[in-house]
Amino acid sequence: MGAKGFVEGGIASIVAGCSTHPLDLIKVRMQLQGESAPAVPVSNPSLRPAFAYNGGVGSTVAMPHAPPQVATVAKSGPVSVGLKIYQTEGVSALFSGISATVLRQTLYSTTRMGLYEIFRNKWTDEATGTFPLTRKITAGLLAGGIGAAVGNPADVAMVRMQADGRLPVAQRRNYKSVGDAITRMVKQEGVTSLWRGSSLTVNRAMIVTASQLASYDQFKETIIKNGVMSDGLGTHVTASFAAGFVASVASNPVDVIKTRVMNMKVEEGVAPPYKGAVDCALKTVRAEGPMALYKGFIPTISRQGPFTVVLFVTLEQVRKLLKDF
Numbered sequence: 017m018g019a020k021g022f023v024e025g026g027i028a029s030i031v032a033g034c035s036t037h038p039l040d041l042i043k044v045r046m047q048l049q050g051e052s053a054p055a056v057p058v059s060n061p062s063l064r065p066a067f068a069y070n071g072g073v074g075s076t077v078a079m080p081h082a083p084p085q086v087a088t089v090a091k092s093g094p095v096s097v098g099l100k101i102y103q104t105e106g107v108s109a110l111f112s113g114i115s116a117t118v119l120r121q122t123l124y125s126t127t128r129m130g131l132y133e134i135f136r137n138k139w140t141d142e143a144t145g146t147f148p149l150t151r152k153i154t155a156g157l158l159a160g161g162i163g164a165a166v167g168n169p170a171d172v173a174m175v176r177m178q179a180d181g182r183l184p185v186a187q188r189r190n191y192k193s194v195g196d197a198i199t200r201m202v203k204q205e206g207v208t209s210l211w212r213g214s215s216l217t218v219n220r221a222m223i224v225t226a227s228q229l230a231s232y233d234q235f236k237e238t239i240i241k242n243g244v245m246s247d248g249l250g251t252h253v254t255a256s257f258a259a260g261f262v263a264s265v266a267s268n269p270v271d272v273i274k275t276r277v278m279n280m281k282v283e284e285g286v287a288p289p290y291k292g293a294v295d296c297a298l299k300t301v302r303a304e305g306p307m308a309l310y311k312g313f314i315p316t317i318s319r320q321g322p323f324t325v326v327l328f329v330t331l332e333q334v335r336k337l338l339k340d341f
Contacts, residue, residue: 024338025129026122028331032323033121038110039319040117042097044178046312047275049092050304094315105181113177116170116194124167128225129331131159136233152230160225164218169210171217173197175278187281205282216274216293220267227266232259232328252329260324264317269309271316273297 033040092100101109135155140147164171173194180188191197201209235255236247245251273296280289290296300308 019130020338020341021133022126022130024331024334025133026126027334028327029121029125029129030118031330032327033117033125034114035326036319036323037114037117038098039094039315039322041110041112041178042094042101043271043312043315043319044175044275045097045101045182046092046094046315047272048179048182048279049311050308094312094318097315101181109181112181113174113194116174116177116197119194120167120170120174123170124163124221126163127166128159128163128221129229131162132156132225132229135159147233149230149234152233153226156226156228156230157222159229160221160223161218163225164221165214168214168217169198170194172201172210172212172278175275179275179279209282213274213277213293216270216277220270220274223270224263224267228259228263228324231262232256232324235259249329252332253325256324256328257321259328260321261317263324264313264320268313268316269297272309272311273300276300 098110105112132155135158136147136152139151139155173191176189177191177194177197180190183189189197189200191200198210232255235258236251239245239251239255240247245254273293277290277293277296282288290299297309304311
């Protein structure tokens with residue numbers, strides 16, 4: 017029974033992850049907007065060219081006030097980000113890092129879905145057949161945390177492969193596949209780089225799993241119990257979309273910080289952009305404002321909604337197919 021839950025959850029997760037991968041890529045690109053904006057090169061802002069005189073010989077005169085050196089970073093929405101990726105990198109770029117997505121779903125989501133099912137079977141009250149909300153949340157926290165720890169290497173590789181196209185050509189990592197990404201990270205940055213941002217990944221996964229799986233079960237039970245709809249496709253879609261919204265609101269700030277920490281370049285002898293998660297959060301808020309923690313929220317909910325719908329609808333169908341096994 018335990019192994020069956022892992023198989024069912026794994027199949028559903030891989031189908032959902034692959035079908036919504038382009039939306040996840042757009043979300044990552046948006047979360048990195050405004051990070052490390054290049055300074056405007058000005059050799060001496062207090063001087064400006066004067067009109068030519070004496071036969072065209074130029075000179076400079078001091079300005080009373082130096083112009084502010086503020087680099088303006090244009091913020092783009094999900095549609096314009098998607099179009100820009102398509103126009104500059106091609107349609108295949110929308111599926112950059114999909115091999116990492118498959119590995120991530122195989123490791124992370126298979127583990128969390130299987131463990132949640134085990135916890136649900138163990139913690140459901142035998143007398144009443146109920147699984148209280150507090151136990152659902154606890155099961156989600158535990159399952160999500162363990163799953164994230166297992167799948168963190170694939171998560172780091174996925175973020176880097178998705179973000180690579182936004183870098184200048186000379187700075188791109190150009191990973192060929194998730195295997196190449198993991199191998200090169202170990203050689204160039206050490207094995208610990210595979211767990212960079214793992215505390216954030218675990219925290220995010222705990223929040224997502226607790227809010228997503230627990231709220232799906234709760235919404236589904238409430239809809240059926242109150243006679244709004246029967247246990248069918250309509251109930252599954254409604255409950256899963258509501259669960260996706262809850263998970264998006266709860267997890268987006270952690271997701272932004274996780275993306276930035278995982279994507280940062282660490283070079284020997286050079287101080288890293290961020291010392292850790294807290295430092296990244298503080299620098300992000302100071303430089304871009306508190307709402308920067310909700311960058312990419314539209315593609316997050318646009319991805320989390322369909323992902324959760326596909327996940328649970330597929331899961332329910334897989335359960336029906338495997339019910340006799």
